[in-house]
Amino acid sequence: MSSTAESAQPAPFTADDHRARMARAARSAAEAGLSGLLVAPGPDLVHLTGYQPVPTERLTFLVLVEGQDPVLVVPTLEAPDAERAAGGPALKLRDWTDGKDPYAVTAALLEGRGRYGISDNAWAMHLLGMQHELPGTTYTALTRALPMLRAVKDERELARLEAAGAAADATYREILKVRFSGRKETDVAADLAALLLDFGHSQVDFTVVGSGPNGANPHHEAGERAIEEGDMVVLDFGGLKHGYGSDTSRTVHVGQPTDEEQRVHDIVREAQQAGYEAVRPGATCQDVDRAARAVIDDAGYGAYFIHRTGHGIGVTTHEPPYMIEGEEQPLVPGMCFSVEPGIYLPGRFGVRIEDIVTVTETGGRRLNNTPRELAIVE
Structure with missing residues (x-):
């Protein structure tokens, strides 16, 4: 590392x-x-x-x-x-x-x-x-x-969120270099935490490592399960840097995936892109959720997308606004939130891809910029 x-x-x-x-x-x-x-x-x-x-x-x-x-x-x-x-x-x-x-x-x-x-x-x-x-x-x-009390960030707040996002991206790039197979989820989670601190975080809030069937639990806490060849592994990690939050998710595979695993990952990647492309001033929070959810619904996996598409982020990693059906709050420049659709197949595996996105005058801009393709790890 x-x-x-x-x-x-x-x-x-x-x-x-x-x-x-x-x-x-x-x-x-x-x-x-x-x-x-x-x-x-x-x-x-x-x-x-x-x-x-x-x-x-x-x-x-x-x-x-x-x-x-x-x-x-x-x-x-x-x-x-x-x-x-x-x-x-x-x-x-x-x-x-x-x-x-x-x-x-x-x-x-x-x-x-x-x-x-x-x-x-x-x-x-x-x-x-x-x-x-x-x-x-x-x-x-x-x-x-006042749900929008902290929702719209000024330029200096955005700079802090960008720095936090860049540190989380650097963490992901480094974690791809470590060995997964034969190690416990807690071992990889410890690597993630150390890397976040190494790249300037003052506080680590969470390091989700959900391997194999554990990946079907969106908030799985890393446990003693040994990661195996053939596992899909959901990684979700973040914390605070300069007082502002990071939060990103990528899903990796130990060895070559099956056709089904690759197809499910591709669906989630397409849904995440659709959610991102729905971000623009004047759109509502629920529009982002609908765009991402429609892709997963159309692919026949709607019952397995079991959480909202996103949440705001700032001095905490979860805050308003929320990207969920029924939330008609319009998006305005300076809002920052996650776009993180997922598919979770009980007893088998899960997939989630998450970026922090900020609303600009013309659309959206990602604060996480690591590859979203399914990465193969050892």
């Missing part, structure tokens, strides 16, 4: 970047009929402020209300870290000390009534605490109220 030094760090996001994001979020909330937003530690807070505290039982909430300055409610002992965050200069801090009521502190920033968006990953105890403090308020999950 070859190695490479991590590429240069991109320029950090600025206080102005975070200020603009928070203003857009507050405006979008008002347009959606919300009185404001409560953003807990997690991906939304990182995106909006650059601040990434370790989640604990102590309440931290970013309070966004259109027409008001953003306020970050934090425990006093964490206030210095919050001030040093990229979004710190764009924020007012309201800290609370142990023994004080953080819900009363937060409630003072809100109206006594209204409907607020709250982070999906907010702790139930904090949601219940706010409901108790302000019984006239109601709450809705952010991904339900």
Whole structure:
């Protein structure tokens, strides 16, 4: 295996970047009929402020209300870290000390009534605490109220996603050089994880290695099965580089495939191409799913394509928008998501091919560019 030094760090996001994001979020909330937003530690807070505290039982909430300055409610002992965050200069801090009521502190920033968006990953105890403090308020999950909050990436976010995609591509090119036959799935998964880190990832989120019948489980976790000559092997791997996600899938074969295995792989490759070609501004998310699914349906394998065609990606590897029937959200330039159709034949084998795609002014652009043909490995 070859190695490479991590590429240069991109320029950090600025206080102005975070200020603009928070203003857009507050405006979008008002347009959606919300009185404001409560953003807990997690991906939304990182995106909006650059601040990434370790989640604990102590309440931290970013309070966004259109027409008001953003306020970050934090425990006093964490206030210095919050001030040093990229979004710190764009924020007012309201800290609370142990023994004080953080819900009363937060409630003072809100109206006594209204409907607020709250982070999906907010702790139930904090949601219940706010409901108790302000019984006239109601709450809705952010991904339900503002599903496109993080969906459209700016140029610097796209650059990070491109770098993550290139690192995942380099990982795939290297994994083709290792021996598969006679080794455990966990051995190949460990190789994938090491390569992702070698090519600059700071975090490995998943390394799916589904050999033979295990490939028919889309989210199979690499196990102790020894990979054998004649196996189809689904590889799906990714993580975070520069704070943004990678996620790619390719399917390889140990030795020469049967005619059926090659035919199924060709169908999935054609479906993946059809899904990619459906990407353009103004098309809907479900159009991408329909284009890919039609190819598999027409080939007689529709019952074996058992998941959506894609998911958004950004500061997390799964986020809105989702490429699935019923999702009528129009595609706009800057959206980034996977296109990953698959066929899964229970007890036999599976095939999946996945690229991250971004919407451009004229169509789509792949952020993964390794060959999609069935690769033969030893």
